[in-house]
Amino acid sequence: MNKLDSALIEASLRSSDFALVGNVEEADVVLFNTCSVRDHAEQRVLSHLGHLKHIKESRPDLVVAVVGCMAQRLGDELFKQPAVDIVCGPAQIADIPRLIDEAIQEKKKTIAVTEKIRKPSSDGQALERFETEYGVEDGNIPGQAYVRAMHGCDKFCSYCVVPYVRGPETSRPPAAIVEQAKRLAQNGVKQITLLGQRINAYEYKAGDKTYCLADLLAMISDINGIEWIRFVTSYPSQKFFTEIMQVIAALPKVCRYLHLPAQSGSDKILKAMNRGYTSAQYLELIDMARQIVPDIAIAGDFIVGFPGESDDDFEQTVELLKKAQYKNSFIFKYSPRPATSADNRLEDNIPQEIKTKRNIELLKTQEKISGKLAQSFLGKTVKVLVEGPSKKSHKDNPQLVGRTATDWIVVFNGPPASAGETSPNGGPSLAGRFANVKISKTTPLTLFGVLI
Ligand code: 5AD
Ligand code: SF4
Numbered sequence: 093m094n095k096l097d098s099a100l101i102e103a104s105l106r107s108s109d110f111a112l113v114g115n116v117e118e119a120d121v122v123l124f125n126t127c128s129v130r131d132h133a134e135q136r137v138l139s140h141l142g143h144l145k146h147i148k149e150s151r152p153d154l155v156v157a158v159v160g161c162m163a164q165r166l167g168d169e170l171f172k173q174p175a176v177d178i179v180c181g182p183a184q185i186a187d188i189p190r191l192i193d194e195a196i197q198e199k200k201k202t203i204a205v206t207e208k209i210r211k212p213s214s215d216g217q218a219l220e221r222f223e224t225e226y227g228v229e230d231g232n233i234p235g236q237a238y239v240r241a242m243h244g245c246d247k248f249c250s251y252c253v254v255p256y257v258r259g260p261e262t263s264r265p266p267a268a269i270v271e272q273a274k275r276l277a278q279n280g281v282k283q284i285t286l287l288g289q290r291i292n293a294y295e296y297k298a299g300d301k302t303y304c305l306a307d308l309l310a311m312i313s314d315i316n317g318i319e320w321i322r323f324v325t326s327y328p329s330q331k332f333f334t335e336i337m338q339v340i341a342a343l344p345k346v347c348r349y350l351h352l353p354a355q356s357g358s359d360k361i362l363k364a365m366n367r368g369y370t371s372a373q374y375l376e377l378i379d380m381a382r383q384i385v386p387d388i389a390i391a392g393d394f395i396v397g398f399p400g401e402s403d404d405d406f407e408q409t410v411e412l413l414k415k416a417q418y419k420n421s422f423i424f425k426y427s428p429r430p431a432t433s434a435d436n437r438l439e440d441n442i443p444q445e446i447k448t449k450r451n452i453e454l455l456k457t458q459e460k461i462s463g464k465l466a467q468s469f470l471g472k473t474v475k476v477l478v479e480g481p482s483k484k485s486h487k488d489n490p491q492l493v494g495r496t497a498t499d500w501i502v503v504f505n506g507p508p509a510s511a512g513e514t515s516p517n518g519g520p521s522l523a524g525r526f527a528n529v530k531i532s533k534t535t536p537l538t539l540f541g542v543l544i
Pocket of ligand 1: 129130251252253353355393394395424425426427428429
């Protein structure tokens with residue numbers, strides 16, 4: 093969601109004659125697009141702001157903005173940081189060019205956040221226009237674009253800050269989403285990733301018809317030029333689940349990938365988290381997904397060290413992870429978030445060392461599963477959307493990285509990068525294009541192979 097917001101902000105600033113520079117020294121304006129999901133992310137921003145305070149001592153005209161969830165959560169408290177000139181919540185990103193202008197011209201500190209975040213507000217309309225106008229290709233992955241299908245969240249999982257910073261759950265009109273996807277396709281975008289905190293809860297009523305995510309996927313599938321469609325993140329719930337799986341099975345453009353966070357395998361902890369399902373119900377959904385789409389890749393999220401999590405509760409999480417056979421899992425240590433019900437009611441009573449130990453153990457269990465699944469690709473040819481040079485790429489050994497429709501990361505020797513030399517496919521770079529790669533080596537997180 094933040095990557096999308098950053099892309100929108102960047103596009104709007106470009107159209108106001110700003111340009112992106114590579115470092116703070118060259119910049120007139122520095123924007124932090126922030127996340128509040130865990131404390132660590134906020135601490136990193138505060139440490140950057142501390143650093144900028146020193147830079148501003150010699151360059152007082154430098155404008156510094158804190159944008160996003162941390163701005164919404166902390167509001168004018170952020171002005172305690174001497175470097176900060178602008179505080180702008182996620183629903184106000186359309187105002188950023190104006191806020192920057194004011195900061196530069198009038199040298200004043202400005203704040204734009206939603207006053208009552210859980211009340212429907214008129215900010216939505218400005219954001220809707222902004223979104224439709226500046227929806228662009230992702231800056232990091234050529235050929236791909238994020239498109240928001242939903243705002244906010246109404247689930248109130250007890251540990252989670254999102255409902256307090258992103259506001260109530262609303263679905264964007266399907267016509268606006270499809271229109272945006274068409275425009276992106278005309279501009280060469282091949283992959284659309286639909287975004288929502290609970291994307292499978294997408295629901296929009298227009299006249300007699302109720303549109304769900306399955307309808308949206310089918311409508312986007314009909315757009316010429318769009319070849320792959322993804323959607324993140326799903327919430328474990330029966331509603332619309334069968335319809336969505338059936339659409340994945342039926343439509344070749346819809347990627348066979350499901351991100352379905354479980355958070356825990358213990359029913360006691362799931363209840364304390366206010367997740368509204370048991371581990372058995374969760375596993376039923378996984379079974380159902382695999383019955384309808386046998387080759388679907390499933391990814392999970394887990395929180396370890398939630399208040400009151402005993403060794404036995406944790407063992408149940410390990411068991412669930414093994415049963416689910418995820419392609420990969422994102423594992424986090426519980427981080428108390430102010431104002432959430434877990435933080436209000438429960439003591440953060442699992443020591444840091446135990447959180448770390450459980451995190452490592454769960455990662456190891458996942459690694460074994462991922463390693464085995466990865467090996468099953470040996471000798472096979474996979475289609476990837478090429479993202480660009482691999483981070484470890486070397487001049488004499490240019491390597492590219494891409495992703496399969498099932499979200500496996502694939503690293504392969506790319507065409508020479510230097511000017512004048514052409515690739516086997518006839519162009520200087522394959523980034524943003526599809527390629528076929530024969531897999532010759534695997535690790536738990538990455539497949540390696542040769543470009544066909
Ligand atoms: N502490 C740790 N992890 C959290 N997540 C959300 N809130 C917290 C928190 N307070 C994790 C969940 C979620 C992912 C985006 O971040 O696993 O799925
Ligand atoms: Fe947070 Fe739960 Fe909403 Fe996900 S579903 S954003 S974890 S409150």
